[in-house]
Amino acid sequence: MSKNAKRYLILTYGCQMNVHESEKLAGILEEMGYTPTDDRNQADVVVFNTCAIRETAEQKIIGNIGEFKSLKRKNPNLVLAVCGCMSQQSGYPEMLKKRYSFIDIIFGTHNLAEFGNFLKRRLETKKKFIEISETEDICLRDAMPKKRTSGVNAWINITYGCNNFCSYCIVPYVRGKEVSRPKEAIIREVKEAVGNGYKQITLLGQNVNSYGNDDRAKFGTFAELLKAVDEVDGKFRIRFMTSHPKDLTDDVINVIASSKKICHYLHLPIQSGSNRILALMNRKYTRESYLDLICKARKAINDIEFSSDIIVGFPTETEEDFLETLDIVKQVGYQQLFTYVYSKRKGTVAEKLDGQIPSSIKKERIKRLIEVEHQIATQISEKYIGKVLEVLLEDVHPKKEGWLVGSTDFNKTISVKADKSLIGSFVMVKVTNAKLTTLSGEIVEE
Numbered sequence: 001m002s003k004n005a006k007r008y009l010i011l012t013y014g015c016q017m018n019v020h021e022s023e024k025l026a027g028i029l030e031e032m033g034y035t036p037t038d039d040r041n042q043a044d045v046v047v048f049n050t051c052a053i054r055e056t057a058e059q060k061i062i063g064n065i066g067e068f069k070s071l072k073r074k075n076p077n078l079v080l081a082v083c084g085c086m087s088q089q090s091g092y093p094e095m096l097k098k099r100y101s102f103i104d105i106i107f108g109t110h111n112l113a114e115f116g117n118f119l120k121r122r123l124e125t126k127k128k129f130i131e132i133s134e135t136e137d138i139c140l141r142d143a144m145p146k147k148r149t150s151g152v153n154a155w156i157n158i159t160y161g162c163n164n165f166c167s168y169c170i171v172p173y174v175r176g177k178e179v180s181r182p183k184e185a186i187i188r189e190v191k192e193a194v195g196n197g198y199k200q201i202t203l204l205g206q207n208v209n210s211y212g213n214d215d216r217a218k219f220g221t222f223a224e225l226l227k228a229v230d231e232v233d234g235k236f237r238i239r240f241m242t243s244h245p246k247d248l249t250d251d252v253i254n255v256i257a258s259s260k261k262i263c264h265y266l267h268l269p270i271q272s273g274s275n276r277i278l279a280l281m282n283r284k285y286t287r288e289s290y291l292d293l294i295c296k297a298r299k300a301i302n303d304i305e306f307s308s309d310i311i312v313g314f315p316t317e318t319e320e321d322f323l324e325t326l327d328i329v330k331q332v333g334y335q336q337l338f339t340y341v342y343s344k345r346k347g348t349v350a351e352k353l354d355g356q357i358p359s360s361i362k363k364e365r366i367k368r369l370i371e372v373e374h375q376i377a378t379q380i381s382e383k384y385i386g387k388v389l390e391v392l393l394e395d396v397h398p399k400k401e402g403w404l405v406g407s408t409d410f411n412k413t414i415s416v417k418a419d420k421s422l423i424g425s426f427v428m429v430k431v432t433n434a435k436l437t438t439l440s441g442e443i444v445e446e
């Protein structure tokens, strides 16, 4: 690398969608001749790709941006850009500009494809600016270069935006209406990723199950898309996220059941086990219809495992509501739960609800929920001891020299003693040990 090479650092917060969008920003920067660095002192451009899903995430990001004040003073040529969901929220660009006048570019979720032009503009004019659009041409976003950075994993968008307006969620306000990508473009991208050696394809959307709802005749259904992805040649796994229970169809369950590539794992966020709270959340399903889906999926798909998201302490949640959540967690038996304390988001319907729950109660409930889940997850892990599973080896073990980490079809992390050259391979592993969230084992056949 030449001594004068320009370097970039992208700091990504939040969900997989953001991780993939940072890969697109990296693609633009690399086309412009920048190379990546992890060292902020070496960077010529720093991009904060932000998240707005929870107040704690926002506070952390705002604090992290503030840490760049002194660096910017030392190096006035450093370009600082802020994008992502936080930038798109009403009033936030102005707040950021006022609080941190050293930020050079603030741009919104619909301006991603314009980032290269924004950077050139800043370098040429030396002027700071804000660019926030309310809509975008998704063809421009589809044409963006990308630099995949997640090892054997390729993330592929199938939809952008969300129409669901769950009452606690800011996403539809900052990501806009749901738009589906044409099936042909998705299949082309899958083939390209598989051709380039990626072994795990994850189809991304805020609600993958509503793929095609914007124009059924043009796009077809999610089940049809999954089937087409499954028919792409090659040895690879297919995952998808996130799956809204209200739109999960029998067809999707049947496609998973009859496929060899689609993983037997479903992340199906329940959010609460109480019908009253689900209605207040505007989730449009009941605990009964949810349990029905779990039952159908278990019947149709061999050895399927589930994970879920749960919000504790939604406004007006009583002890009885919470006990219903604990009950559904026990009934389903999730191998993993992503648990959150309700966080008020400005501009959402739930923000205006009476009956906010004191933080001491929220903390106590989440502690009880985690305790229950830990027992369940440990039991699920232990049932795999002695079994032989197919594992995709993904990376070196962060702590154990000579070991690799991989994943099972049902999305459990597993450590295996193996040579680095096997990263990206599928191997058969006998499980010898099980902990709460991870398994370990030995290769029995390569």
Ligand code: SF4
Pocket: 162, 163, 164, 165, 166, 169, 170, 171, 172, 206, 207, 244
């Ligand atoms: S489905 Fe609900 S929780 Fe998910 S992004 Fe859309 S509004 Fe938010």
